[in-house]
Amino acid sequence: MSGGTVLRLAGVSKKFRVYRSERTLFRYLMRTLSGEPIHDTLWALRGVDLELRRGDKVAVLGRNGAGKSTLLRLAAGIYGPSSGTIERSEPGLALFRYGVGMQADLPVIENILTTGAFYRIPLARLRERSEAILRFSGLEHLRYHPVKRLSSGQVQRLNFSIFLEAGFSFLVFDESTSMADIEFRARAAVALRELLRSDKTVLLATHQLDFAAQNCDRAIWLEDGRVVQSGGVREVSEAYEAFCEKLARGPAVNAGKAAI
Amino acid sequence: MSNPLFRGDAALFRALCRNQIISSDYRSGLGVLWSFLGPLLKATVFYLIFHEIWGRSVTHFGLKILVGVVALQFFHSIVQYSQQGIRQGQGTALHTTVPFEVLLFPTYAVPTLKLMTELTICWLAAAFFAGAGIMVWVRLLALGLLLLAFSIGTGLLIASLQTLARDISEIWHHLSPLLLFLTPVFYSLDRLPENVAGIVRALNPLCPFVLAFQSSLTASPVPGAGGAWIASIAWSAGALAAGYTVFRALEKEIVENL
Numbered sequence: 001m002s003g004g005t006v007l008r009l010a011g012v013s014k015k016f017r018v019y020r021s022e023r024t025l026f027r028y029l030m031r032t033l034s035g036e037p038i039h040d041t042l043w044a045l046r047g048v049d050l051e052l053r054r055g056d057k058v059a060v061l062g063r064n065g066a067g068k069s070t071l072l073r074l075a076a077g078i079y080g081p082s083s084g085t086i087e088r089s090e091p092g093l094a095l096f097r098y099g100v101g102m103q104a105d106l107p108v109i110e111n112i113l114t115t116g117a118f119y120r121i122p123l124a125r126l127r128e129r130s131e132a133i134l135r136f137s138g139l140e141h142l143r144y145h146p147v148k149r150l151s152s153g154q155v156q157r158l159n160f161s162i163f164l165e166a167g168f169s170f171l172v173f174d175e176s177t178s179m180a181d182i183e184f185r186a187r188a189a190v191a192l193r194e195l196l197r198s199d200k201t202v203l204l205a206t207h208q209l210d211f212a213a214q215n216c217d218r219a220i221w222l223e224d225g226r227v228v229q230s231g232g233v234r235e236v237s238e239a240y241e242a243f244c245e246k247l248a249r250g251p252a253v254n255a256g257k258a259a260i
Numbered sequence: 261m262s263n264p265l266f267r268g269d270a271a272l273f274r275a276l277c278r279n280q281i282i283s284s285d286y287r288s289g290l291g292v293l294w295s296f297l298g299p300l301l302k303a304t305v306f307y308l309i310f311h312e313i314w315g316r317s318v319t320h321f322g323l324k325i326l327v328g329v330v331a332l333q334f335f336h337s338i339v340q341y342s343q344q345g346i347r348q349g350q351g352t353a354l355h356t357t358v359p360f361e362v363l364l365f366p367t368y369a370v371p372t373l374k375l376m377t378e379l380t381i382c383w384l385a386a387a388f389f390a391g392a393g394i395m396v397w398v399r400l401l402a403l404g405l406l407l408l409a410f411s412i413g414t415g416l417l418i419a420s421l422q423t424l425a426r427d428i429s430e431i432w433h434h435l436s437p438l439l440l441f442l443t444p445v446f447y448s449l450d451r452l453p454e455n456v457a458g459i460v461r462a463l464n465p466l467c468p469f470v471l472a473f474q475s476s477l478t479a480s481p482v483p484g485a486g487g488a489w490i491a492s493i494a495w496s497a498g499a500l501a502a503g504y505t506v507f508r509a510l511e512k513e514i515v516e517n518l
Contacts, residue, residue, distance in 0.1 A: 016516060016517075017516075017517060019517070022426055023424060023425050023426055024425055024426060024427040025425045025427055025428065025431075026427070028424075028425060073354070076357055077357050078353070078354065078355075078356070078357055078515075079515075079516060080512065091357065092357070093357075094355065094356060094357055096354075096355045097354075097355045100352055100355045100356055101276075101352060101356070103279045103283055105283045106279060106282070106283055110279065110282075113275055114272075114275050114276065114279055117271050117272035117275040117276075118272060118356060118358060120269075120271075120272070122271065123271055123275075
């Protein structure tokens with residue numbers, strides 16, 4: 001892999017097993033005797049090529065179920081590919097769901113340390129930055145409040161504020177602050193823009209085409225697990241938007257299948 | 261430890277262990293002692309019921325029952341924690357690159373701490389009633405570590421297999437209580453017919469642990485305890501190796517199955 005390349009996916013496909021019924025020893029036995037498979041195969045991604053160079057900001061576009069999350073998980077190293085190769089020159093920091101690793105019974109201040117450890121932020125830095133994290137998330141007055149008493153939006157604010165402190169230079173995340181209130185969304189958007197203007201390498205899945213167009217250099221559009229188009233962010237998001245508009249007007253169209 | 265990623269995971273591991281401990285038992289330090297009430301009451305009931313039948317000729321019958329119940333209860337709780345830990349870890353592992361072990365192993369922190377406390381209480385009782393010295397305590401803790409390894413291995417094995425076939429946990433739930441009756445906790449092996457005792461010793465892996473605990477605690481003769489330490493070491497190593505190997509082999513299935 002050449003010097004500036006952070007991530008390279010070559011012909012990457014990913015399949016999952018989808019079981020036909022709840023698995024029990026008896027059903028295994030019956031299916032084995034009858035020769036009938038116990039599961040079907042779902043191809044979530046097929047033959048994806050992608051290269052990220054240091055400092056690249058790439059948006060992943062696509063409808064629900066198109067394969068965006070699978071691509072992000074492969075990029076972060078959570079999943080391994082079923083076929084094809086993935087080369088990564090540095091580990092990626094993943095943010096796909098807010099509240100991962102939080103301990104509901106423990107107070108906000110303790111959870112900053114735990115969630116920060118999930119993002120591999122050193123403890124000393126977390127202790128030093130915990131006030132700033134509380135301020136940014138707007139939860140200073142709730143520092144000793146158990147996380148289970150927070151609203152979903154507050155959990156999201158807290159988690160996102162900790163995520164921004166992580167020192168990784170390769171970030172893989174699902175951009176969504178939808179549960180947070182308008183004020184925090186605005187604050188998060190500013191922080192996100194700063195992040196996207198930095199020299200970090202970012203791969204993000206988003207449904208906000210304007211945001212992607214303003215902050216990313218490139219985009220990749222997935223449909224039915226296949227890359228429909230990749231290239232400059234404006235041209236890809238325009239094509240994707242046109243496809244979605246067409247879809248909204250007429251009968252279901254599958255761009256992935258149409259492109260095959 | 262020079263790998264920054266490993267350093268990060270070690271910090272997370274410590275943080276998760278700490279969280280488990282401080283959030284257990286309603287955040288009360290006395291919780292460790294409260295949880296000793298269960299085995300103590302169970303041992304008392306066994307003592308009252310079985311003392312007349314089997315206990316009259318057994319030295320320190322009560323202590324032997326108590327340490328046996330503690331060991332058995334710990335084994336069951338570790339298997340249960342493994343099952344819960346794998347179920348809960350599945351959700352988290354989908355969203356993070358943190359190794360599954362780092363998510364799972366901290367769940368053992370609380371029961372391990374409780375075991376060590378309960379063994380210490382057993383030792384204090386043995387010191388009072390049987391004059392046990394400090395080396396007895398050391399031996400009990402060492403045996404506790406062996407039991408921990410055996411229990412984690414068994415727990416990993418059952419919890420990993422239950423992700424393939426969900427009824428394995430149900431089967432375990434119904435069969436595992438039988439272990440109490442197949443382990444010489446409230447009876448001694450010499451009370452069983454020789455062939456039955458041989459089967460229990462050979463096929464029940466908890467048997468050597470309980471015998472080793474009983475003989476270490478009271479320093480009085482425990483029938484069938486010869487070679488119990490060696491058998492305990494062998495079962496610990498075998499179960500841990502088998503459980504961890506199966507867990508690693510099925511880890512992908514555990515995280516990725518839909």
